Amino acid sequence: MAIDESLLKREEAAVYALRSLYRRFGYTQFKMSKFEEYDLYVRNKDFLVSDGIITFTDTNGRLKALKPDVTLSIINNSKDSDGVQKLYYNENVYRISGTTHTYKEIMQTGLECIGHIGLFEVCEVLSLAVKSLETVASDCALELSHVGLIEAAFDELKLSKELRKAVTAFINAKNTDDLISLCEQNGVEPEKLTVFTKNYPCPDDAFNAVKAVYTSGAVLDALNEFETIFNVLSELSSAVKLIVDFSCIGTMSYYSGVVFKGYIRDIPDAVLSGGQYDKLMKKLHRTAGAVGFAVYLDELGRYDRSNAEFDIDTVLLYGDDISAAIKTSEMLSSGGSSVMVAKEVPKDLRYRQLLKITEKGLETVNGND
Amino acid sequence: MEMINVALPKGRLGEKVYDMFEKSGFPCPSIKEPNRKLIFENEAAGVRYFWVKPSDVAIYVERGAADIGVAGKDILLEYEPDVYELLDLNLGKCRMAVAAKKDFRDDPNSTLRVATKFTNIASRYYAEKCRDIDIIKLNGSIEIAPILGLSDVIVDIVETGKTLLENDLEPKETILPISARLIANKSSYKFKNELIERVRLGLKEQVKTDD
Numbered sequence: 001m002a003i004d005e006s007l008l009k010r011e012e013a014a015v016y017a018l019r020s021l022y023r024r025f026g027y028t029q030f031k032m033s034k035f036e037e038y039d040l041y042v043r044n045k046d047f048l049v050s051d052g053i054i055t056f057t058d059t060n061g062r063l064k065a066l067k068p069d070v071t072l073s074i075i076n077n078s079k080d081s082d083g084v085q086k087l088y089y090n091e092n093v094y095r096i097s098g099t100t101h102t103y104k105e106i107m108q109t110g111l112e113c114i115g116h117i118g119l120f121e122v123c124e125v126l127s128l129a130v131k132s133l134e135t136v137a138s139d140c141a142l143e144l145s146h147v148g149l150i151e152a153a154f155d156e157l158k159l160s161k162e163l164r165k166a167v168t169a170f171i172n173a174k175n176t177d178d179l180i181s182l183c184e185q186n187g188v189e190p191e192k193l194t195v196f197t198k199n200y201p202c203p204d205d206a207f208n209a210v211k212a213v214y215t216s217g218a219v220l221d222a223l224n225e226f227e228t229i230f231n232v233l234s235e236l237s238s239a240v241k242l243i244v245d246f247s248c249i250g251t252m253s254y255y256s257g258v259v260f261k262g263y264i265r266d267i268p269d270a271v272l273s274g275g276q277y278d279k280l281m282k283k284l285h286r287t288a289g290a291v292g293f294a295v296y297l298d299e300l301g302r303y304d305r306s307n308a309e310f311d312i313d314t315v316l317l318y319g320d321d322i323s324a325a326i327k328t329s330e331m332l333s334s335g336g337s338s339v340m341v342a343k344e345v346p347k348d349l350r351y352r353q354l355l356k357i358t359e360k361g362l363e364t365v366n367g368n369d
Numbered sequence: 370m371e372m373i374n375v376a377l378p379k380g381r382l383g384e385k386v387y388d389m390f391e392k393s394g395f396p397c398p399s400i401k402e403p404n405r406k407l408i409f410e411n412e413a414a415g416v417r418y419f420w421v422k423p424s425d426v427a428i429y430v431e432r433g434a435a436d437i438g439v440a441g442k443d444i445l446l447e448y449e450p451d452v453y454e455l456l457d458l459n460l461g462k463c464r465m466a467v468a469a470k471k472d473f474r475d476d477p478n479s480t481l482r483v484a485t486k487f488t489n490i491a492s493r494y495y496a497e498k499c500r501d502i503d504i505i506k507l508n509g510s511i512e513i514a515p516i517l518g519l520s521d522v523i524v525d526i527v528e529t530g531k532t533l534l535e536n537d538l539e540p541k542e543t544i545l546p547i548s549a550r551l552i553a554n555k556s557s558y559k560f561k562n563e564l565i566e567r568v569r570l571g572l573k574e575q576v577k578t579d580d
Binding site for chain 1: 556557
């Protein structure tokens with residue numbers, strides 16, 4: 001069966017291209033059920049992007065949920081072993097959209113690498129994130145941060161749990177002014193935290209800025225790891241713009257190391273999001289580590305407007321001769337063009353040409369070329 | 370040439386903000402012409418301005434119709450849009466406060482009825498205090514709610530306190546200070562970083578000189 005690729009929507013074409021990419025790098029597909037036990041999500045509510053979960057009672061009385069997330073299911077189905085499991089998925093998830101506050105079906109593709117995670121696995125996943133962006137668009141950017149680094153800084157500054165929450169929100173929003181006020185109210189040196197909200201057009205400036213305010217300990221260890229990962233990634237010959245932006249840390253509740261988000265020009269939200277989430281594994285009583293990312297393909301479709309000049313190539317009007325209508329439409333469409341057979345011209349349809357079957361044969365009524 | 374799209378809040382605050390943008394090197398003289406147009410463009414300066422309802426600025430920016438915009442901290446706290454908050458412009462300063470009739474005494478034994486436009490801010494504030502409340506969402510003339518017995522208190526923006534005073538109300542607690550903020554779409558910030566940073570630095574200089 002031949003597939004006409006021109007018929008694929010942008011997000012559909014992206015799914016095929018990404019699946020092929022992940023397979024090429026040794027990832028195998030993980031297929032899961034649409035439903036999961038509700039309990040799995042309730043126990044790990046902090047991890048979910050949105051609070052709302054669509055639930056229903058199964059015929060055996062068990063409470064099930066339409067999966068709002070894929071990663072939890074993958075971890076649930078993986079085993080703690082010595083090796084590394086490399087999996088990719090292409091699934092629909094159901095969650096509340098941040099902007100519309102209603103449930104949405106979101107097409108998500110991504111991969112997870114679970115097991116004994118070392119620097120190689122982290123760098124490989126990141127390089128696949130870069131390649132994923134390249135596959136779906138030409139003008140993209142990947143921003144990176146390191147949760148371990150920020151947490152080490154919080155530990156060094158001995159920030160309380162409440163203060164960490166407020167500081168994290170200000171860092172996420174690059175809200176330097178309110179962060180300075182908060183530092184002053186709590187006796188924290190502002191420079192120690194504003195270093196994470198600043199804009200660094202040059203990655204080296206970002207690393208040097210942290211080194212200028214933190215001189216030892218766990219912060220520098222995490223920074224060294226981050227710098228190593230970033231340098232490996234920079235050596236890939238890729239058109240994707242790599243940005244060190246310490247602010248992209250999310251809630252930090254399940255990530256432990258490097259975190260990243262991918263953007264495409266003219267799409268307002270991140271289309272890719274991921275990181276190393278050993279903390280989540282630990283919460284789920286697992287000894288293995290994990291790193292992965294998801295690509296939100298609905299974002300691609302949402303902003304992809306068709307530029308086609310015509311909806312259909314030919315509208316064919318017929319009279320009483322049904323046999324002639326069938327034969328003519330077959331003849332016209334055999335060359336690959338689209339033909340709509342109708343009694344009268346459909347309203348609001350943009351067509352290339354209008355043909356009519358008359359007693360004399362096939363007549364051109366008008367053409368829009 | 371790359372253009373930067375700016376959503377400005379309609380009204381006096383927006384006009385002041387535009388003057389700051391102009392001084393930062395992003396002029397668009399046509400914006401001052403007396404007409405009802407809402408979109409103004411200066412291709413040479415690489416800028417396009419839109420006048421939008423102040424409470425909608427964050428939506429335009431979050432959804433990428435505008436790269437940057439100026440929105441009140443009240444709107445940002447109420448709707449929590451996923452945007453960068455790059456600069457406190459130190460303009461449009463006021464505070465979010467709890468106000469009530471002068472003789473009001475809070476009885477912790479009963480549910481507090483709170484009338485407000487800002488239901489999220491009010492809910493969060495009282496949740497932190499573990500106070501049981503009944504939120505009454507209103508869209509305007511909030512001040513009359515306690516007078517007519519619709520609510521015990523209101524949560525609203527207080528600038529000078531004059532409106533409250535004229536309606537026999539007074540501020541009882543300050544929830545937080547409010548001012549106008551420069552916000553940016555997260556994706557635009559990646560691709561138009563140099564332009565957005567030029568705007569931010571230009572505006573920041575003026576915030577300093579105004580102090």
